[in-house]
Amino acid sequence: MDKFGERIISWYTKNKRELPWRSGCDPYEIWLSEIILQQTRVDQGLAYYLRFVDRFPDIFSLADASGDEVFKLWQGLGYYNRAANMLIAAKTIVEEYSGVFPQDPKELIKIKGIGSYTSAAIASLAFGVSIPVVDGNVYRVLSRIFGIKTPINTSNGKKEFENKAAELIKGYPPGTFNQAVMEFGALYCKPKNPNCETCIFKMKCYAYINKSVSEFPVKKKKTVVTNRYLYYFLVENAENGFPGIYIKKRTAKDIWKNLYDFPLIESKKSIDPLDAIAKFVSEYHLLHSGFSIRSISEIFHHQLTHQKLHAQFIRLIVDKKMMMNSDNSLLLIKVKDLINYPVSRLIDRYIKENNIIK
Numbered sequence: 001m002d003k004f005g006e007r008i009i010s011w012y013t014k015n016k017r018e019l020p021w022r023s024g025c026d027p028y029e030i031w032l033s034e035i036i037l038q039q040t041r042v043d044q045g046l047a048y049y050l051r052f053v054d055r056f057p058d059i060f061s062l063a064d065a066s067g068d069e070v071f072k073l074w075q076g077l078g079y080y081n082r083a084a085n086m087l088i089a090a091k092t093i094v095e096e097y098s099g100v101f102p103q104d105p106k107e108l109i110k111i112k113g114i115g116s117y118t119s120a121a122i123a124s125l126a127f128g129v130s131i132p133v134v135d136g137n138v139y140r141v142l143s144r145i146f147g148i149k150t151p152i153n154t155s156n157g158k159k160e161f162e163n164k165a166a167e168l169i170k171g172y173p174p175g176t177f178n179q180a181v182m183e184f185g186a187l188y189c190k191p192k193n194p195n196c197e198t199c200i201f202k203m204k205c206y207a208y209i210n211k212s213v214s215e216f217p218v219k220k221k222k223t224v225v226t227n228r229y230l231y232y233f234l235v236e237n238a239e240n241g242f243p244g245i246y247i248k249k250r251t252a253k254d255i256w257k258n259l260y261d262f263p264l265i266e267s268k269k270s271i272d273p274l275d276a277i278a279k280f281v282s283e284y285h286l287l288h289s290g291f292s293i294r295s296i297s298e299i300f301h302h303q304l305t306h307q308k309l310h311a312q313f314i315r316l317i318v319d320k321k322m323m324m325n326s327d328n329s330l331l332l333i334k335v336k337d338l339i340n341y342p343v344s345r346l347i348d349r350y351i352k353e354n355n356i357i358k
């Protein structure tokens, strides 16, 4: 879009909120405001900011402060590690930089509590370094206006938005440009109910034209990982004169379809192996044959893309041939033949680690 920077700066000049740290280019005041406003609304953070600059008017007075005093002033803002980091940073700036904030964002980022966002904000607002600041407001404004659909919570997305903002900032005063985009996002192009009808960009805004404002910015859904608790039963039987073991082919449509496993009790939460045995005994009518417990394994953890498996292997010895389960799907095979049947990696791990096939 032509003249994006010109339009948004002109809007900013007329509509910006008058905030004390915007009156000059003091890196200390800009840094202080950025630290206080992380995870805090401007109306709440403003009073804290004023109290801090009143009590600590410069980096030297803050570096000299006691932790107790800083925490007391910070009280109620939450995220207390911000206050702790702020004090460490003040001491670093005084001791290692003689009380002068470095101008280079790469140097600023080395200071405790200053990340890529804050370093770009200080460098551009205080020193006029041409570097874009990309925060939640910027993601929202740029994604909607330019129709950028790359999810913002991916590394590709972050890069794409940074590149777009770097391209747009060229030729404009960096501090003013950055503040203009952030302020426009905070006051106008808000997450909910943006003021589209009176917006200066509405004729060019991709999301408005395509009636898809609420779909921007795009975020990749976090994968929900489910926990599954599996209790496998290795039921051994020597009744027929050979050490036999029961296995079962999986026919259900899942990642293990067509593989073999042992009779299984599954639970959504962790249960005591003895409770799993009780369930198994009742499900497979083991009371009729008599059984003894040979061993209960440690828990095997196994991570899949959407599932975390927690498996325990319980070895039982039955006196007589086990009665078939309702779907008649159990196979009694020689233990040494287990090697011929395809099994999941989890079961393979257990078999190998425990030397089941001797």
Ligand code: SF4
Pocket: 141, 144, 145, 188, 189, 190, 194, 195, 196, 197, 199, 200, 201, 202, 205, 206, 207, 208, 213
């Ligand atoms: S038209 Fe609406 S969505 Fe587009 S920039 Fe303006 S306020 Fe944001």
